[in-house]
Amino acid sequence: MSPRGDRWRGQRVPGAIEDVLSRAYGGDHTPYEWLARSVSGSAGLVLDLACGAGAMVDRLAREGRTVIGLDRSEAELHEAARRGRGPLVAGHASYLPFADDSFDAVVSSLGIAVVADRSRLLSEVARVLRPGGVFAALTPSLRPANTSDLRLVGRLAHILRVAPQLPGLTEFKARDAFQAVGLIKAEDKRAKYYVEIRTREDAERLIGGLRGATTPKRAAAAVEFLAARADARGVVRIPLPMRKLTAIK
Structure with a gap:
């Protein structure tokens, strides 16, 4: 077993999801770059909601901008x-410790997909966004796919x-959810990314970042399947369809 083998033993290792998404490519970019494009260059204060290991904090950093990870x-x-990465704040995405109209933009990679009370989270996002501010979020998707x-x-x-997918709800009606909290849906797009598996470590990293397998034995079997297939073919490309939602206050 590699030193990173605990990633697929049913334990969510910090940074595991970033390890997957940072290696997922659609064309010349990762889902993180796709999400970052939704934030205007003029946004001075940005909140990365449910930031995990802070992937978006890095990708949104620029001179004159502060990105806070929560x-x-x-x-x-x-x-x-x-x-x-920083600055960082410990807090719940549904009870944000920030004043009204604080941020020029709020982003979330998967947070909107995994939170238990989505309507509460969106209400808090609308509260802390300044008028004209943008909310942009990634979620897993079931589309597009080929045979x-x-x-x-x-x-x-x-x-x-x-299903071998990233954690979170794959599909939900965004327009109504946004309208209920005073946000206007601006974008709802889907794109397909691929993670390339060439080694056993690649397979362990992928399985460790996906939503939990039903047992460690099955997770280990999935790693074996992918590693063997990669040995035989040189590379295995695992599809990761993603959805990007943006809304304006």
């Missing part, structure tokens, strides 16, 4: 600090007993 997980915030992708995903789902 997460409820102490372990993720420790990992973000270890990676040199070969579906065949491979089906094999992995059979092994894992769960």
Whole structure:
């Protein structure tokens, strides 16, 4: 087992999701760069909501801008600090410790997909955004897909007993949710990214970042399947369809 083998033993290792998304490419960019493009260059104060290890803090950094990362997980915030990211705030995405009309933009990579009370989170986002401010979020998606992708995903789902996707709800009606809190939906797009598996460590990293397998034995079996397939073919490309939502206050 590699030193990173604990990633697929049913424990969510801090930074695991970033390890997957930072290696997922669609054309010349990752989902993080896709999300970052939704933030105007004039945005001076930005909140990265449910920031995890702080991937977006880095990707949004620029001269004259402050990007604050917020997460409820102490372990993720420790990992973000270890990676040199900040400023960081410990807090719940549904009860933001910030004043009304504070931020020019709020972003979230997967936070809107995993939070238990989405309407509460969106209400807080609307509260802390300044008029004209932008909210941009990534979620997993089930589309787009082709036949070969579906065949491979089906094999992995059979092994894992769960769809091989990033954590969170894949599809929900965004327009109504935004309107309920005073936000106007500006964009709802889907794009397909791929993670390339060439080694066993690549397979462990992927399985560690996906939503949890039903048992560690099944997670290990999925790693074996991907590693063997990569040995035989040189590379295995795992599809990760993503959805980007943007709204304006």
